Amino acid sequence: MTKSILVINGPNLNLLGTREPEIYGAETLDDIKNKMTEKAETLSLSIDFRQSNVEGEIVGWIQEAREAHDAIIINAGAFTHTSVAIMDALLAVGTPTIEVHLSNIFKREEFRHHSYISAAAAGMITGFGAIGYLMAVDAAHNMLK
Numbered sequence: 607m608t609k610s611i612l613v614i615n616g617p618n619l620n621l622l623g624t625r626e627p628e629i630y631g632a633e634t635l636d637d638i639k640n641k642m643t644e645k646a647e648t649l650s651l652s653i654d655f656r657q658s659n660v661e662g663e664i665v666g667w668i669q670e671a672r673e674a675h676d677a678i679i680i681n682a683g684a685f686t687h688t689s690v691a692i693m694d695a696l697l698a699v700g701t702p703t704i705e706v707h708l709s710n711i712f713k714r715e716e717f718r719h720h721s722y723i724s725a726a727a728a729g730m731i732t733g734f735g736a737i738g739y740l741m742a743v744d745a746a747h748n749m750l751k
């Protein structure tokens with residue numbers, strides 16, 4: 607059976623392509639969605655790709671993932687550094703989770719060095735730009751084998 611991965615993008619990631627391209631790259635979120643979907647198909651995985659600027663909506667999606675998805679790939683954007691609620695939701699559902707960041711959060715401002723998501727993630731991919739999302743599909747594939 608095809609396994610399903612929920613891909614969650616947090617605040618401001620809808621602006622990719624025009625948002626600080628020197629940090630986040632020139633690709634849009636749609637470009638990333640298309641590449642992930644293509645790669646997932648080659649591995650017999652399906653991708654449910656979402657973005658929200660609203661913390662509570664992301665918490666709701668994570669809660670639903672317990673029933674509906676086999677793994678979660680999440681770039682929580684700025685909520686990475688602030689959201690106990692998203693961390694708690696991930697810990698509560700226990701769905702295997704991979705954390706992604708386009709930029710290398712450890713090379714940036716001090717407030718970006720701490721991630722609440724990491725406490726609930728199997729691992730983090732950070733600093734490889736949009737390719738990091740494709741690396742996360744590989745990681746999910748391995749975890750679900």
Ligand code: DQA
Pocket residue numbers: 617618619681682683684685686706707708709710711718
């Ligand atoms: C980000 C890094 C965060 O610090 C930032 O708030 C983002 C994007 C990244 O993908 O590099 O919105 O998660």
